[in-house]
Amino acid sequence: MNKKLLAAACSAVLLQACSSTPSAPEPQAKASRPVEMNPKVLVENNNMGNCLACHSIAKEPNVAAGNIGPPFVAMKQRFPDKAKLRAIIYDEQVNNPDTIMPPFGRNKVLTAEQIDAIADYILQF
Amino acid sequence: MKKPILFLALSFSLSAFAGQIVHTAGLAADTPEGTLAGVKDFFQQTMPQVKGDAFVDGALNFNKGAREYNDFWEARFKDDFDQPDEYRKAFATGKAMWEKPFADGKTFADCFPDGGKGVAASYPKVDASGAVVTFEKALNQCLEAHHEKPLAYGNMKTMGALSLYARRLSDGARIHVEVSTPAEKAAFERGKTLFYTRHGQLGMACASCHVQQAGRTLRTEELSPVIGQAAHFPVFRPNKQTAQLSVTTLQKRYLGCQKNVKVKNPYKPGSPELNDLEFFHTYMSNGLPLRSGAFRK
Numbered sequence: 001m002n003k004k005l006l007a008a009a010c011s012a013v014l015l016q017a018c019s020s021t022p023s024a025p026e027p028q029a030k031a032s033r034p035v036e037m038n039p040k041v042l043v044e045n046n047n048m049g050n051c052l053a054c055h056s057i058a059k060e061p062n063v064a065a066g067n068i069g070p071p072f073v074a075m076k077q078r079f080p081d082k083a084k085l086r087a088i089i090y091d092e093q094v095n096n097p098d099t100i101m102p103p104f105g106r107n108k109v110l111t112a113e114q115i116d117a118i119a120d121y122i123l124q125f
Numbered sequence: 126m127k128k129p130i131l132f133l134a135l136s137f138s139l140s141a142f143a144g145q146i147v148h149t150a151g152l153a154a155d156t157p158e159g160t161l162a163g164v165k166d167f168f169q170q171t172m173p174q175v176k177g178d179a180f181v182d183g184a185l186n187f188n189k190g191a192r193e194y195n196d197f198w199e200a201r202f203k204d205d206f207d208q209p210d211e212y213r214k215a216f217a218t219g220k221a222m223w224e225k226p227f228a229d230g231k232t233f234a235d236c237f238p239d240g241g242k243g244v245a246a247s248y249p250k251v252d253a254s255g256a257v258v259t260f261e262k263a264l265n266q267c268l269e270a271h272h273e274k275p276l277a278y279g280n281m282k283t284m285g286a287l288s289l290y291a292r293r294l295s296d297g298a299r300i301h302v303e304v305s306t307p308a309e310k311a312a313f314e315r316g317k318t319l320f321y322t323r324h325g326q327l328g329m330a331c332a333s334c335h336v337q338q339a340g341r342t343l344r345t346e347e348l349s350p351v352i353g354q355a356a357h358f359p360v361f362r363p364n365k366q367t368a369q370l371s372v373t374t375l376q377k378r379y380l381g382c383q384k385n386v387k388v389k390n391p392y393k394p395g396s397p398e399l400n401d402l403e404f405f406h407t408y409m410s411n412g413l414p415l416r417s418g419a420f421r422k
Contacts, residue, residue: 053343066343067341068338098337100329102326102329
Protein backbone atom coordinates (compact mmCIF):
# COMPACT_ATOMS: atom_id res chain seq x y z
CA MET A 1 0.00 0.00 0.00
CA ASN A 2 2.77 2.35 1.00
CA LYS A 3 4.71 1.46 -2.13
CA LYS A 4 1.66 2.18 -4.25
CA LEU A 5 1.23 5.54 -2.63
CA LEU A 6 4.88 6.32 -3.12
CA ALA A 7 4.66 5.29 -6.77
CA ALA A 8 1.59 7.47 -7.24
CA ALA A 9 3.32 10.40 -5.57
CA CYS A 10 6.41 9.89 -7.69
CA SER A 11 4.46 9.70 -10.92
CA ALA A 12 2.48 12.78 -9.91
CA VAL A 13 5.74 14.66 -9.38
CA LEU A 14 7.05 13.35 -12.70
CA LEU A 15 3.85 14.29 -14.50
CA GLN A 16 3.97 17.73 -13.02
CA ALA A 17 7.58 18.04 -14.10
CA CYS A 18 6.65 16.88 -17.59
CA SER A 19 3.64 19.11 -17.94
CA SER A 20 5.44 22.16 -16.64
CA THR A 21 8.50 21.67 -18.85
CA PRO A 22 7.03 22.94 -22.12
CA SER A 23 5.37 25.96 -20.57
CA ALA A 24 8.30 26.86 -18.31
CA PRO A 25 10.56 28.51 -20.90
CA GLU A 26 7.79 30.80 -22.11
CA PRO A 27 7.64 33.33 -19.25
CA GLN A 28 11.43 33.19 -19.10
CA ALA A 29 11.66 33.99 -22.80
CA LYS A 30 9.15 36.78 -22.28
CA ALA A 31 11.15 38.25 -19.42
CA SER A 32 14.44 38.06 -21.29
CA ARG A 33 13.11 39.26 -24.63
CA PRO A 34 14.91 42.52 -25.36
CA VAL A 35 12.76 45.64 -25.18
CA GLU A 36 11.92 46.76 -28.71
CA MET A 37 13.98 49.84 -29.44
CA ASN A 38 13.70 50.17 -33.24
CA PRO A 39 11.86 53.51 -33.50
CA LYS A 40 10.19 52.65 -36.80
CA VAL A 41 8.70 49.51 -35.22
CA LEU A 42 7.71 51.47 -32.11
CA VAL A 43 5.89 54.04 -34.25
CA GLU A 44 4.18 51.62 -36.65
CA ASN A 45 3.50 48.39 -34.73
CA ASN A 46 -0.02 48.17 -33.33
CA ASN A 47 1.24 46.51 -30.16
CA MET A 48 3.79 49.25 -29.51
CA GLY A 49 3.24 52.97 -30.01
CA ASN A 50 0.92 52.45 -32.98
CA CYS A 51 1.27 56.20 -33.59
CA LEU A 52 0.10 55.83 -37.19
CA ALA A 53 -3.31 54.60 -36.07
CA CYS A 54 -4.11 58.25 -35.36
CA HIS A 55 -1.25 60.37 -36.79
CA SER A 56 0.05 60.57 -40.35
CA ILE A 57 3.56 61.38 -41.50
CA ALA A 58 3.33 64.19 -44.03
CA LYS A 59 6.57 63.06 -45.71
CA GLU A 60 5.27 59.50 -46.10
CA PRO A 61 1.83 59.96 -47.68
CA ASN A 62 1.68 56.36 -48.94
CA VAL A 63 1.78 54.78 -45.49
CA ALA A 64 -1.69 53.95 -44.12
CA ALA A 65 -2.32 56.35 -41.28
CA GLY A 66 -5.19 57.82 -39.29
CA ASN A 67 -6.39 61.42 -39.02
CA ILE A 68 -7.48 61.56 -35.38
CA GLY A 69 -4.39 63.33 -34.05
CA PRO A 70 -2.36 66.10 -35.72
CA PRO A 71 0.02 64.94 -38.50
CA PHE A 72 3.75 64.65 -37.88
CA VAL A 73 4.90 67.73 -39.76
CA ALA A 74 7.29 70.60 -38.93
CA MET A 75 7.99 68.74 -35.71
CA LYS A 76 11.22 70.56 -34.81
CA GLN A 77 9.51 73.95 -35.15
CA ARG A 78 6.48 72.78 -33.19
CA PHE A 79 8.54 71.11 -30.46
CA PRO A 80 11.77 73.03 -29.87
CA ASP A 81 11.66 71.47 -26.41
CA LYS A 82 11.79 67.68 -26.76
CA ALA A 83 10.59 67.25 -23.18
CA LYS A 84 7.19 68.65 -24.18
CA LEU A 85 6.84 66.05 -26.92
CA ARG A 86 7.89 63.29 -24.52
CA ALA A 87 5.37 64.49 -21.96
CA ILE A 88 2.56 64.25 -24.53
CA ILE A 89 3.46 60.63 -25.31
CA TYR A 90 3.86 59.84 -21.60
CA ASP A 91 0.44 61.19 -20.58
CA GLU A 92 -1.40 63.77 -22.68
CA GLN A 93 -4.33 63.68 -20.22
CA VAL A 94 -2.28 66.01 -18.01
CA ASN A 95 -2.73 68.79 -20.59
CA ASN A 96 -5.97 67.62 -22.13
CA PRO A 97 -8.11 65.54 -19.72
CA ASP A 98 -10.54 64.35 -22.40
CA THR A 99 -7.99 63.38 -25.04
CA ILE A 100 -8.31 60.02 -26.80
CA MET A 101 -4.49 59.70 -26.78
CA PRO A 102 -3.46 56.76 -24.58
CA PRO A 103 -1.13 57.58 -21.66
CA PHE A 104 1.66 55.36 -23.00
CA GLY A 105 4.06 56.08 -20.15
CA ARG A 106 1.68 56.28 -17.20
CA ASN A 107 -0.09 53.04 -18.17
CA LYS A 108 3.24 51.35 -19.01
CA VAL A 109 2.47 50.57 -22.63
CA LEU A 110 5.96 51.89 -23.43
CA THR A 111 9.08 52.40 -21.30
CA ALA A 112 10.70 55.82 -20.78
CA GLU A 113 13.51 54.75 -23.15
CA GLN A 114 11.02 53.74 -25.84
CA ILE A 115 9.19 57.05 -25.51
CA ASP A 116 12.52 58.84 -25.85
CA ALA A 117 13.35 56.88 -29.01
CA ILE A 118 9.94 57.68 -30.51
CA ALA A 119 10.31 61.39 -29.71
CA ASP A 120 13.74 61.45 -31.40
CA TYR A 121 12.40 59.59 -34.43
CA ILE A 122 9.31 61.70 -35.07
CA LEU A 123 11.21 64.96 -34.53
CA GLN A 124 12.84 64.35 -37.93
CA PHE A 125 9.50 64.87 -39.71
CA MET B 126 -14.97 46.80 9.45
CA LYS B 127 -13.38 44.15 7.23
CA LYS B 128 -15.84 44.58 4.41
CA PRO B 129 -15.21 48.25 3.62
CA ILE B 130 -11.46 47.58 3.51
CA LEU B 131 -11.95 44.69 1.08
CA PHE B 132 -14.26 46.84 -1.00
CA LEU B 133 -11.73 49.67 -1.06
CA ALA B 134 -8.91 47.33 -2.07
CA LEU B 135 -11.07 45.85 -4.82
CA SER B 136 -12.17 49.17 -6.19
CA PHE B 137 -8.59 50.40 -6.26
CA SER B 138 -7.33 47.36 -8.16
CA LEU B 139 -10.24 47.50 -10.61
CA SER B 140 -9.77 51.17 -11.26
CA ALA B 141 -6.08 50.91 -12.01
CA PHE B 142 -6.76 51.58 -15.69
CA ALA B 143 -10.33 52.82 -15.50
CA GLY B 144 -12.30 55.40 -13.72
CA GLN B 145 -11.88 58.68 -15.50
CA ILE B 146 -14.81 59.96 -17.46
CA VAL B 147 -14.40 61.38 -20.96
CA HIS B 148 -16.33 64.62 -21.26
CA THR B 149 -17.89 64.66 -24.68
CA ALA B 150 -21.31 65.13 -26.28
CA GLY B 151 -24.24 63.62 -24.38
CA LEU B 152 -22.46 63.20 -21.06
CA ALA B 153 -23.75 66.36 -19.41
CA ALA B 154 -27.44 65.63 -20.14
CA ASP B 155 -29.29 64.22 -17.14
CA THR B 156 -32.07 62.46 -19.05
CA PRO B 157 -31.98 59.71 -21.72
CA GLU B 158 -33.74 62.03 -24.18
CA GLY B 159 -31.20 64.76 -23.50
CA THR B 160 -28.29 62.34 -23.89
CA LEU B 161 -29.49 61.18 -27.30
CA ALA B 162 -30.28 64.76 -28.38
CA GLY B 163 -26.83 65.94 -27.27
CA VAL B 164 -25.08 63.27 -29.32
CA LYS B 165 -27.38 63.89 -32.31
CA ASP B 166 -26.60 67.62 -32.22
CA PHE B 167 -22.89 66.87 -32.07
CA PHE B 168 -23.09 64.52 -35.07
CA GLN B 169 -25.09 67.16 -36.96
CA GLN B 170 -21.94 69.30 -36.76
CA THR B 171 -19.30 66.59 -37.23
CA MET B 172 -21.08 64.50 -39.89
CA PRO B 173 -23.86 66.62 -41.43
CA GLN B 174 -24.02 64.28 -44.44
CA VAL B 175 -25.30 61.39 -42.29
CA LYS B 176 -29.04 61.62 -41.74
CA GLY B 177 -31.85 59.41 -40.41
CA ASP B 178 -31.66 55.71 -41.24
CA ALA B 179 -28.23 56.18 -42.85
CA PHE B 180 -26.80 55.95 -39.31
CA VAL B 181 -27.42 52.17 -39.46
CA ASP B 182 -24.70 52.06 -42.16
CA GLY B 183 -22.20 53.41 -39.63
CA ALA B 184 -18.66 53.74 -40.96
CA LEU B 185 -19.81 53.04 -44.53
CA ASN B 186 -20.98 56.65 -44.63
CA PHE B 187 -17.38 57.86 -44.59
CA ASN B 188 -15.56 55.62 -47.04
CA LYS B 189 -16.57 54.86 -50.63
CA GLY B 190 -14.27 51.83 -50.82
CA ALA B 191 -15.70 50.33 -47.65
CA ARG B 192 -19.24 50.93 -48.99
CA GLU B 193 -18.41 49.14 -52.24
CA TYR B 194 -16.81 46.22 -50.40
CA ASN B 195 -19.88 45.97 -48.17
CA ASP B 196 -22.27 46.14 -51.13
CA PHE B 197 -20.32 43.36 -52.83
CA TRP B 198 -20.77 41.04 -49.83
CA GLU B 199 -24.38 41.93 -49.20
CA ALA B 200 -25.18 41.31 -52.87
CA ARG B 201 -23.71 37.84 -52.40
CA PHE B 202 -25.89 37.35 -49.31
CA LYS B 203 -28.98 37.89 -51.45
CA ASP B 204 -27.75 35.79 -54.38
CA ASP B 205 -29.07 32.22 -54.29
CA PHE B 206 -26.21 30.95 -56.43
CA ASP B 207 -23.36 32.86 -54.89
CA GLN B 208 -24.54 32.92 -51.27
CA PRO B 209 -21.57 32.28 -48.93
CA ASP B 210 -21.82 28.88 -47.21
CA GLU B 211 -21.20 30.40 -43.77
CA TYR B 212 -24.14 32.77 -44.29
CA ARG B 213 -26.49 30.04 -45.41
CA LYS B 214 -25.41 27.67 -42.62
CA ALA B 215 -25.71 30.24 -39.84
CA PHE B 216 -29.28 31.15 -40.83
CA ALA B 217 -30.21 27.48 -41.31
CA THR B 218 -28.81 26.62 -37.87
CA GLY B 219 -30.67 29.52 -36.27
CA LYS B 220 -33.93 28.63 -38.02
CA ALA B 221 -33.65 24.96 -36.99
CA MET B 222 -33.03 25.99 -33.36
CA TRP B 223 -35.95 28.43 -33.43
CA GLU B 224 -38.36 25.85 -34.86
CA LYS B 225 -37.24 22.69 -33.04
CA PRO B 226 -39.77 21.81 -30.33
CA PHE B 227 -38.54 21.63 -26.72
CA ALA B 228 -39.09 18.43 -24.72
CA ASP B 229 -42.52 19.78 -23.71
CA GLY B 230 -43.52 20.35 -27.34
CA LYS B 231 -43.36 24.17 -27.19
CA THR B 232 -41.00 26.29 -29.31
CA PHE B 233 -39.33 29.70 -28.99
CA ALA B 234 -42.27 31.24 -30.84
CA ASP B 235 -44.50 30.32 -27.87
CA CYS B 236 -42.39 32.48 -25.53
CA PHE B 237 -42.94 35.73 -27.42
CA PRO B 238 -45.97 37.69 -28.57
CA ASP B 239 -46.74 37.43 -32.28
CA GLY B 240 -44.55 34.33 -32.58
CA GLY B 241 -41.49 36.53 -32.10
CA LYS B 242 -42.17 38.86 -35.04
CA GLY B 243 -41.00 42.41 -34.35
CA VAL B 244 -40.28 41.73 -30.67
CA ALA B 245 -36.50 42.22 -30.78
CA ALA B 246 -37.03 45.95 -31.41
CA SER B 247 -38.23 46.53 -27.84
CA TYR B 248 -35.21 44.85 -26.22
CA PRO B 249 -33.28 45.21 -23.96
CA LYS B 250 -35.83 45.57 -21.17
CA VAL B 251 -35.46 45.93 -17.42
CA ASP B 252 -37.02 43.24 -15.22
CA ALA B 253 -38.69 43.53 -11.79
CA SER B 254 -35.33 43.10 -10.03
CA GLY B 255 -33.87 46.05 -11.96
CA ALA B 256 -31.64 43.83 -14.12
CA VAL B 257 -31.35 44.34 -17.86
CA VAL B 258 -32.80 41.57 -20.04
CA THR B 259 -31.28 41.56 -23.51
CA PHE B 260 -33.05 39.76 -26.35
CA GLU B 261 -30.47 36.98 -26.05
CA LYS B 262 -31.19 36.69 -22.33
CA ALA B 263 -34.91 36.46 -23.14
CA LEU B 264 -34.09 33.58 -25.51
CA ASN B 265 -32.26 31.84 -22.68
CA GLN B 266 -35.10 32.55 -20.24
CA CYS B 267 -37.42 30.87 -22.75
CA LEU B 268 -35.18 27.80 -22.80
CA GLU B 269 -35.08 27.69 -19.00
CA ALA B 270 -38.83 28.17 -18.68
CA HIS B 271 -39.22 25.05 -20.79
CA HIS B 272 -36.57 23.10 -18.83
CA GLU B 273 -33.94 23.31 -21.54
CA LYS B 274 -30.29 24.20 -21.07
CA PRO B 275 -29.47 27.89 -21.67
CA LEU B 276 -26.91 28.76 -24.37
CA ALA B 277 -23.50 30.33 -23.69
CA TYR B 278 -23.66 34.02 -24.66
CA GLY B 279 -20.19 33.87 -26.20
CA ASN B 280 -20.93 30.85 -28.41
CA MET B 281 -21.52 32.14 -31.92
CA LYS B 282 -22.34 28.70 -33.34
CA THR B 283 -25.37 28.40 -31.07
CA MET B 284 -26.39 31.72 -29.49
CA GLY B 285 -24.97 33.69 -32.44
CA ALA B 286 -26.94 31.68 -35.00
CA LEU B 287 -30.15 31.70 -32.94
CA SER B 288 -29.94 35.46 -32.32
CA LEU B 289 -29.27 36.04 -36.01
CA TYR B 290 -32.43 34.22 -37.05
CA ALA B 291 -34.64 35.37 -34.17
CA ARG B 292 -33.70 39.02 -34.74
CA ARG B 293 -34.29 38.65 -38.49
CA LEU B 294 -37.97 38.13 -37.56
CA SER B 295 -37.91 41.81 -36.54
CA ASP B 296 -36.25 43.01 -39.72
CA GLY B 297 -37.30 46.60 -40.39
CA ALA B 298 -38.98 47.07 -37.00
CA ARG B 299 -37.92 50.35 -35.42
CA ILE B 300 -36.01 50.17 -32.16
CA HIS B 301 -38.00 51.44 -29.21
CA VAL B 302 -36.18 50.87 -25.94
CA GLU B 303 -38.25 52.24 -23.06
CA VAL B 304 -36.57 54.29 -20.36
CA SER B 305 -39.22 55.70 -18.05
CA THR B 306 -39.40 53.80 -14.72
CA PRO B 307 -36.81 54.49 -11.99
CA ALA B 308 -35.31 51.00 -12.59
CA GLU B 309 -34.97 51.69 -16.32
CA LYS B 310 -33.40 55.07 -15.63
CA ALA B 311 -30.93 53.48 -13.21
CA ALA B 312 -29.97 50.83 -15.79
CA PHE B 313 -29.54 53.55 -18.42
CA GLU B 314 -27.26 55.52 -16.10
CA ARG B 315 -25.14 52.41 -15.35
CA GLY B 316 -24.72 51.74 -19.06
CA LYS B 317 -24.02 55.40 -19.78
CA THR B 318 -21.30 55.53 -17.12
CA LEU B 319 -19.60 52.46 -18.63
CA PHE B 320 -19.82 54.07 -22.06
CA TYR B 321 -18.15 57.34 -21.03
CA THR B 322 -15.52 55.75 -18.72
CA ARG B 323 -11.97 55.04 -19.85
CA HIS B 324 -11.08 51.34 -19.96
CA GLY B 325 -8.00 49.22 -20.45
CA GLN B 326 -4.31 49.96 -20.64
CA LEU B 327 -4.93 52.35 -23.54
CA GLY B 328 -7.41 54.23 -21.38
CA MET B 329 -10.11 54.81 -23.95
CA ALA B 330 -13.85 55.15 -23.41
CA CYS B 331 -16.43 53.83 -25.89
CA ALA B 332 -17.31 57.52 -26.25
CA SER B 333 -13.73 58.42 -27.22
CA CYS B 334 -14.02 56.62 -30.56
CA HIS B 335 -17.77 56.47 -31.17
CA VAL B 336 -18.80 59.98 -30.12
CA GLN B 337 -15.78 62.28 -29.79
CA GLN B 338 -13.86 60.96 -32.83
CA ALA B 339 -16.64 59.21 -34.79
CA GLY B 340 -16.21 59.57 -38.53
CA ARG B 341 -12.44 60.02 -38.34
CA THR B 342 -9.96 57.45 -39.66
CA LEU B 343 -8.17 55.01 -37.37
CA ARG B 344 -5.28 53.76 -39.52
CA THR B 345 -7.38 52.17 -42.29
CA GLU B 346 -10.88 52.14 -40.80
CA GLU B 347 -13.39 54.87 -40.13
CA LEU B 348 -14.89 55.04 -36.65
CA SER B 349 -18.63 54.45 -36.65
CA PRO B 350 -20.96 56.75 -34.69
CA VAL B 351 -22.69 55.27 -31.63
CA ILE B 352 -26.08 56.03 -33.14
CA GLY B 353 -27.03 53.10 -35.40
CA GLN B 354 -24.49 50.58 -34.11
CA ALA B 355 -26.95 48.44 -32.17
CA ALA B 356 -29.35 48.17 -35.13
CA HIS B 357 -27.50 45.75 -37.39
CA PHE B 358 -26.21 42.99 -35.10
CA PRO B 359 -25.42 40.12 -35.22
CA VAL B 360 -23.07 40.83 -38.11
CA PHE B 361 -21.05 38.63 -40.44
CA ARG B 362 -17.37 39.52 -40.28
CA PRO B 363 -14.67 38.11 -42.56
CA ASN B 364 -11.48 36.54 -41.27
CA LYS B 365 -8.64 38.92 -42.19
CA GLN B 366 -6.61 36.15 -43.87
CA THR B 367 -9.17 33.74 -45.27
CA ALA B 368 -12.25 35.98 -45.70
CA GLN B 369 -14.20 33.14 -44.01
CA LEU B 370 -17.31 34.72 -42.49
CA SER B 371 -18.31 34.33 -38.87
CA VAL B 372 -21.23 35.56 -36.81
CA THR B 373 -20.57 38.23 -34.19
CA THR B 374 -23.23 39.35 -31.72
CA LEU B 375 -23.18 42.85 -30.26
CA GLN B 376 -21.74 41.63 -26.95
CA LYS B 377 -19.10 39.53 -28.69
CA ARG B 378 -18.13 42.75 -30.46
CA TYR B 379 -17.86 44.48 -27.05
CA LEU B 380 -15.30 41.82 -26.18
CA GLY B 381 -13.30 42.80 -29.29
CA CYS B 382 -13.44 46.49 -28.35
CA GLN B 383 -12.17 45.68 -24.86
CA LYS B 384 -9.26 43.70 -26.33
CA ASN B 385 -8.44 46.57 -28.68
CA VAL B 386 -7.99 48.96 -25.77
CA LYS B 387 -6.07 46.27 -23.82
CA VAL B 388 -8.51 45.52 -21.02
CA LYS B 389 -6.91 42.83 -18.87
CA ASN B 390 -10.05 41.21 -17.49
CA PRO B 391 -12.77 42.11 -19.99
CA TYR B 392 -16.48 41.97 -19.17
CA LYS B 393 -17.85 38.80 -20.75
CA PRO B 394 -20.89 38.49 -23.03
CA GLY B 395 -23.97 38.07 -20.85
CA SER B 396 -22.42 39.86 -17.85
CA PRO B 397 -24.60 42.43 -16.02
CA GLU B 398 -22.14 45.16 -17.07
CA LEU B 399 -22.39 44.42 -20.79
CA ASN B 400 -26.16 44.05 -20.45
CA ASP B 401 -26.29 47.55 -18.93
CA LEU B 402 -24.06 48.84 -21.72
CA GLU B 403 -26.28 47.23 -24.36
CA PHE B 404 -29.34 48.84 -22.78
CA PHE B 405 -27.82 52.33 -23.04
CA HIS B 406 -26.28 51.56 -26.43
CA THR B 407 -29.53 50.29 -27.97
CA TYR B 408 -31.48 53.27 -26.63
CA MET B 409 -29.05 55.45 -28.60
CA SER B 410 -30.41 53.76 -31.78
CA ASN B 411 -34.07 54.34 -30.88
CA GLY B 412 -36.15 54.98 -33.99
CA LEU B 413 -33.78 53.20 -36.37
CA PRO B 414 -34.78 50.00 -38.22
CA LEU B 415 -33.39 46.65 -37.05
CA ARG B 416 -31.40 44.70 -39.55
CA SER B 417 -29.92 41.41 -38.39
CA GLY B 418 -27.12 39.78 -40.37
CA ALA B 419 -25.41 42.76 -42.00
CA PHE B 420 -21.89 42.44 -43.36
CA ARG B 421 -19.23 44.39 -41.47
CA LYS B 422 -15.45 44.38 -41.73
